[in-house]
Amino acid sequence: MQREDGRGATECRPTFLRKDVVSGGATGSAYGEFARTRVVVSVFGPRPKGKGDHQQQHGPGVDLHGMELDCQVHLPFEGRDAARSGKVGASTAREERERVLGRQLEQSILPSIQQDRLPKTCLEIQCTILESDGNDIGAAIVCASFALATSGIPLYDLVTSCTLACVGNQLVVDPTQAELDESEAEMSLAYMPSRGQVNFVHACGDWSEVSFKDHMDAGVNACKKAHALVKKSLVATVQTK
Amino acid sequence: MATTGEDVWVAGVRGNVRQDGRENSEYRRITIQNGTIEHAQGSALVQIGDTKVLAAASLEIGEPREGRPKSGVVRVTVDCTLCYPVDGTNWRSYDRYGKDLASQVEDLYNGPRGSSKGVLDEENDLCLAEGQSVWCFTIDCVVLSDDGSLLDCLSLACRSCLCDVGIPKFEVLETNEVGPSGPEITIEEDPNQYWQLQCARVPVYVSLGLVETLWVYDLCKNEENHCRSRLTFGVDASGAIKQVVSGASGTCVNYSRNVANIIEAACLAGRKLLSSIDSVDQGKDQHLFHIGK
Numbered sequence: 001m002q003r004e005d006g007r008g009a010t011e012c013r014p015t016f017l018r019k020d021v022v023s024g025g026a027t028g029s030a031y032g033e034f035a036r037t038r039v040v041v042s043v044f045g046p047r048p049k050g051k052g053d054h055q056q057q058h059g060p061g062v063d064l065h066g067m068e069l070d071c072q073v074h075l076p077f078e079g080r081d082a083a084r085s086g087k088v089g090a091s092t093a094r095e096e097r098e099r100v101l102g103r104q105l106e107q108s109i110l111p112s113i114q115q116d117r118l119p120k121t122c123l124e125i126q127c128t129i130l131e132s133d134g135n136d137i138g139a140a141i142v143c144a145s146f147a148l149a150t151s152g153i154p155l156y157d158l159v160t161s162c163t164l165a166c167v168g169n170q171l172v173v174d175p176t177q178a179e180l181d182e183s184e185a186e187m188s189l190a191y192m193p194s195r196g197q198v199n200f201v202h203a204c205g206d207w208s209e210v211s212f213k214d215h216m217d218a219g220v221n222a223c224k225k226a227h228a229l230v231k232k233s234l235v236a237t238v239q240t241k
Numbered sequence: 242m243a244t245t246g247e248d249v250w251v252a253g254v255r256g257n258v259r260q261d262g263r264e265n266s267e268y269r270r271i272t273i274q275n276g277t278i279e280h281a282q283g284s285a286l287v288q289i290g291d292t293k294v295l296a297a298a299s300l301e302i303g304e305p306r307e308g309r310p311k312s313g314v315v316r317v318t319v320d321c322t323l324c325y326p327v328d329g330t331n332w333r334s335y336d337r338y339g340k341d342l343a344s345q346v347e348d349l350y351n352g353p354r355g356s357s358k359g360v361l362d363e364e365n366d367l368c369l370a371e372g373q374s375v376w377c378f379t380i381d382c383v384v385l386s387d388d389g390s391l392l393d394c395l396s397l398a399c400r401s402c403l404c405d406v407g408i409p410k411f412e413v414l415e416t417n418e419v420g421p422s423g424p425e426i427t428i429e430e431d432p433n434q435y436w437q438l439q440c441a442r443v444p445v446y447v448s449l450g451l452v453e454t455l456w457v458y459d460l461c462k463n464e465e466n467h468c469r470s471r472l473t474f475g476v477d478a479s480g481a482i483k484q485v486v487s488g489a490s491g492t493c494v495n496y497s498r499n500v501a502n503i504i505e506a507a508c509l510a511g512r513k514l515l516s517s518i519d520s521v522d523q524g525k526d527q528h529l530f531h532i533g534k
Contacts, residue, residue: 096340096344099340099341100341100344103341107487111493181308183353184353185353187485191496192493195493195495196495196496197493197494197495197496198493198494198495198496199487200487200493201472201485201487201494202485202486202487203486204348204352204353204483204484205352205353205483205484206481206482206483207482208480208481208482209480209482209501209504209505212482212485212504213501213504216500220496
């Protein structure tokens with residue numbers, strides 16, 4: 001079955017990454033474009049942790065001496081039409097989506113940072129999704145990881161992420177929004193190749209044990225390929241400077 | 242090098258013994274009581290060890306979600322302010338934690354965005370008038386105490402509630418005029434004519450803690466603090482995987498050839514757990530689960 005934009009089932013959309021796009025105060029920033037999904041990420045910090053700093057975690061187990069990561073995702077252009085036409089739930093749905101994306105972004109990025117080299121500090125990542133055409137979490141994760149790498153924060157590895165969807169009976173990698181709207185199952189995962197770790201996985205659909213394993217394998221392979229590409233972009237940006 | 246709590250726990254898991262004497266594959270005692278709240282259409286009090294959740298479900302007719310004109314809707318709210326010491330500064334983060342849990346449980350029952358089939362109703366039984374009226378469940382959960390496995394407990398409570406609600410039969414009146422809220426629907430009032438959702442299709446969360454190549458079921462709170470790697474699977478009684486969520490932030494899973502075993506373990510746990518729960522009579526409500534390796 002041919003996909004609308006002519007890609008193969010396991011082909012990702014072309015990636016464009018550029019660093020230092022935000023001026024004034026940010027330690028690092030990056031702009032990522034994955035066909036029509038466009039993301040800007042800026043990194044602030046590491047700042048010393050003050051007493052009044054907002055605590056993400058709750059209850060026991062809060063590490064007062066460790067590093068704290070605060071991820072915020074903004075979707076400025078989504079749902080505006082619905083809000084204007086007076087639908088009550090639209091803005092809360094957008095806020096909820098922003099919170100969910102922020103949580104997923106933090107979950108994916110935190111394991112890649114060398115936290116013991118940044119004790120008692122607070123790192124802030126602000127991500128703005130300018131346009132979303134499917135796989136917005138994947139784009140945010142890759143762009144955030146790229147921004148962190150270009151801003152000199154000590155990292156274990158780059159984190160890459162991809163989304164898979166089952167459209168009809170076929171598994172497609174990096175689906176567009178149109179493909180996601182018709183998919184029976186979708187899965188997003190973030191992977192760090194040097195440690196062989198899956199930092200984040202979120203899957204929703206209907207699988208048997210075997211098919212789930214196959215889909216995860218396909219996702220991890222796509223992440224590995226994406227990792228090679230992002231690494232090449234990173235090296236290219238350093239060389240041109 | 243000092244021995245940390247985590248080292249002690251990992252050593253225990255390697256030797257198949259945990260803090261409270263359980264084996265890796267043993268659940269704590271699970272107790273489910275239905276009908277605890279008299280005026281709710283469905284209610285359940287579920288306890289897994291010391292984790293207690295009270296859930297109440299109500300049913301009404303409402304509009305379907307966008308893009309899913311034939312599926313029923315499930316809305317979940319979770320209040321976890323009772324189980325944590327709220328000293329005036331942290332209530333916001335507990336509030337947020339409650340909302341996050343609620344959205345995860347909702348996702349389990351509402352299924353993927355693009356799917357045409359609902360998770361609860363594959364034949365669209367919950368649809369009254371396509372695109373206009375469907376049955377909407379609202380489940381309110383209160384966490385009375387949290388000793389780990391909170392997502393498991395919440396999903397079990399919601400499942401018990403959902404299966405307890407009696408759904409009335411309905412008739413769509415055939416008239417030429419269609420009102421603004423859709424065609425008129427009459428609801429059958431006879432309680433003997435109520436039907437219930439099929440338990441087997443309603444999924445439940447099973448959380449696994451991962452240590453090296455081993456996995457551990459049903460982590461208590463202390464263990465959750467030590468365990469770096471957690472995966473939560475949403476499985477139904479036939480072992481089909483509906484949802485997978487990775488654990489709290491900072492945890493990650495070593496992706497190795499072991500993953501197939503982990504997936505199999507989660508499905509096995511789901512199947513055994515749900516078949517034990519579903520096959521027990523209404524009177525008895527105490528179970529002790531031990532799931533084989």
